[in-house]
Amino acid sequence: MIPATGTQEGAAAYPGLDAWRSLPISQQPDWQDGPGLDAALTELSSAPPLVFAGEVDQLRTRLAAAAQGNAFVLQGGDCAETFAGMTADRISARVRTILQMAVVLTYGASLPVVKMGRMAGQFAKPRSSNEETRHGVTLPAYRGDMVNGYDFTEASRRHDPARLIRAYHNAASTLNLVRAFTQGGFADLRAVHDWNRGFAAHPAHVRYESTVAQIDRALKFMAACGADFDALRGVEFFASHEALVLEYERVLTRIDSRSRLPYDTSAHFVWIGERTRDLDGAHVDFLSRVRNPIGVKLGPGTAPDDVLGLIDRLDPEREPGRLTFITRMGAGLIRDRLPDLVRTVTDSGATVLWITDPMHGNTVTSPNGYKTRNFDDVVDEVRGFFEVHRELGTVPGGLHVEMTGDDVAECLGGSDRIDQEAFLTRYESVCDPRLNHQQSLELAFLVAESLAGN
Ligand SMILES: O=C[C@H](O)[C@H](O)COP(=O)(O)O
Numbered sequence: 146m147i148p149a150t151g152t153q154e155g156a157a158a159y160p161g162l163d164a165w166r167s168l169p170i171s172q173q174p175d176w177q178d179g180p181g182l183d184a185a186l187t188e189l190s191s192a193p194p195l196v197f198a199g200e201v202d203q204l205r206t207r208l209a210a211a212a213q214g215n216a217f218v219l220q221g222g223d224c225a226e227t228f229a230g231m232t233a234d235r236i237s238a239r240v241r242t243i244l245q246m247a248v249v250l251t252y253g254a255s256l257p258v259v260k261m262g263r264m265a266g267q268f269a270k271p272r273s274s275n276e277e278t279r280h281g282v283t284l285p286a287y288r289g290d291m292v293n294g295y296d297f298t299e300a301s302r303r304h305d306p307a308r309l310i311r312a313y314h315n316a317a318s319t320l321n322l323v324r325a326f327t328q329g330g331f332a333d334l335r336a337v338h339d340w341n342r343g344f345a346a347h348p349a350h351v352r353y354e355s356t357v358a359q360i361d362r363a364l365k366f367m368a369a370c371g372a373d374f375d376a377l378r379g380v381e382f383f384a385s386h387e388a389l390v391l392e393y394e395r396v397l398t399r400i401d402s403r404s405r406l407p408y409d410t411s412a413h414f415v416w417i418g419e420r421t422r423d424l425d426g427a428h429v430d431f432l433s434r435v436r437n438p439i440g441v442k443l444g445p446g447t448a449p450d451d452v453l454g455l456i457d458r459l460d461p462e463r464e465p466g467r468l469t470f471i472t473r474m475g476a477g478l479i480r481d482r483l484p485d486l487v488r489t490v491t492d493s494g495a496t497v498l499w500i501t502d503p504m505h506g507n508t509v510t511s512p513n514g515y516k517t518r519n520f521d522d523v524v525d526e527v528r529g530f531f532e533v534h535r536e537l538g539t540v541p542g543g544l545h546v547e548m549t550g551d552d553v554a555e556c557l558g559g560s561d562r563i564d565q566e567a568f569l570t571r572y573e574s575v576c577d578p579r580l581n582h583q584q585s586l587e588l589a590f591l592v593a594e595s596l597a598g599n
């Protein structure tokens with residue numbers, strides 16, 4: 146595999162990479178141009194790329210397969226990664242949960258599952274409000290560890306460009322560990338299946354025992370046929386995040402030594418959020434100019450013309466795997482809003498990958514004041530997504546979830562019946578509520594059952 150170059154060398158041949166600077170832009174830090182920002186960007190401009198162009202191309206082919214119905218994508222991780230949360234235990238729990246979900250989905254879909262973490266760079270958050278008020282004190286809103294700190298003090302909430310450098314190093318360490326876990330034996334199919342057996346053995350999860358038993362039989366069958374399980378010890382695992390802070394994405398954009406084309410080497414896959422997908426805005430312009438596969442979040446207000454405009458701007462060549470639409474409509478709206486968008490894309494002749502994010506359209510506030518989501522709404526939106534695609538004969542290509550491998554209590558419900566009282570001691574997210582380990586697995590089992598037509 147030939148790496149992208151490790152410097153900005155060659156980027157001068159692409160002046161368009163800086164065209165976003167003169168376009169309308171929202172949700173950016175307010176750290177004013179100054180020595181702090183310049184110093185951080187200078188340091189990062191010579192830092193090595195986090196991912197390699199060849200891997201990014203590989204992902205594009207995997208996503209192309211998913212768009213055709215020949216693979217299924219699982220994208221999951223924190224709403225907002227934190228520097229403090231970058232411990233071996235937490236990273237391994239998250240990777241392990243994604244691997245467990247992937248085995249279940251692989252069985253249910255009878256398809257390869259493309260595994261992508263919202264990991265190693267998910268450090269910047271768009272917010273509804275610029276400010277947060279607590280007990281009469283108003284401070285800048287928390288915008289992710291790449292921008293400011295979560296602690297509610299003036300010093301912590303100041304936007305600090307030195308955090309760009311910390312974000313880069315935290316992403317590098319996370320990715321290093323993820324690569325080690327997924328290549329070093331941790332992902333062994335038999336071990337992952339054993340973990341799932343443990344999950345289904347719990348009395349609250351008995352209804353999943355039959356799926357586990359079926360997977361068990363499938364593995365025994367594979368073994369009897371002489372499958373080389375040792376060859377299955379390593380898995381591909383890709384990194385992704387919302388490309389929000391464009392200074393960070395720009396400085397990590399490098400020219401690939403093979404193709405001489407620009408790649409955003411901060412992650413394999415980057416997406417544009419619901420709040421920054423303006424056709425004439427900075428985010429769409431910048432991402433139109435890098436070779437990575439790109440995602441765009443689509444909320445319930447998305448118009449058919451918006452999706453056509455996004456295809457023209459982001460995928461003018463109609464390249465398989467280039468463009469993914471991540472829909473987040475809400476359980477109550479998906480069956481109403483998604484069909485028009487899918488029909489519009491199909492009629493245009495374009496092929497995009499459709500993924501469901503059943504989290505962001507289902508956020509509510511619990512009576513005791515926590516941002517939460519009902520597990521049943523999450524499941525219902527996923528079901529709606531599959532129903533719409535089945536009806537239209539199109540491909541439901543993947544699942545995008547905010548989740549963790551830890552035993553937190555942030556979303557309501559699931560077989561373990563998380564209630565709002567549990568939030569008082571086990572709510573840890575610094576932004577949106579995540580499915581915990583059990584809820585994540587449960588969702589995977591439910592999706593697998595419906596994929597298998599059970
Ligand atoms: O993760 C998504 C957004 O950053 C988040 O939903 C915004 O939350 P807010 O409405 O609390 O700002």
Ligand SMILES: C=C(OP(=O)(O)O)C(=O)O
Nearest residue numbers: 224418419420442473505
């Ligand atoms: C900000 C997010 O989502 P959206 O852009 O869909 O609101 C997110 O994925 O955390």
Ligand SMILES: [Mn+2]
Nearest residue numbers: 224547576577
């Ligand atoms: Mn979120």
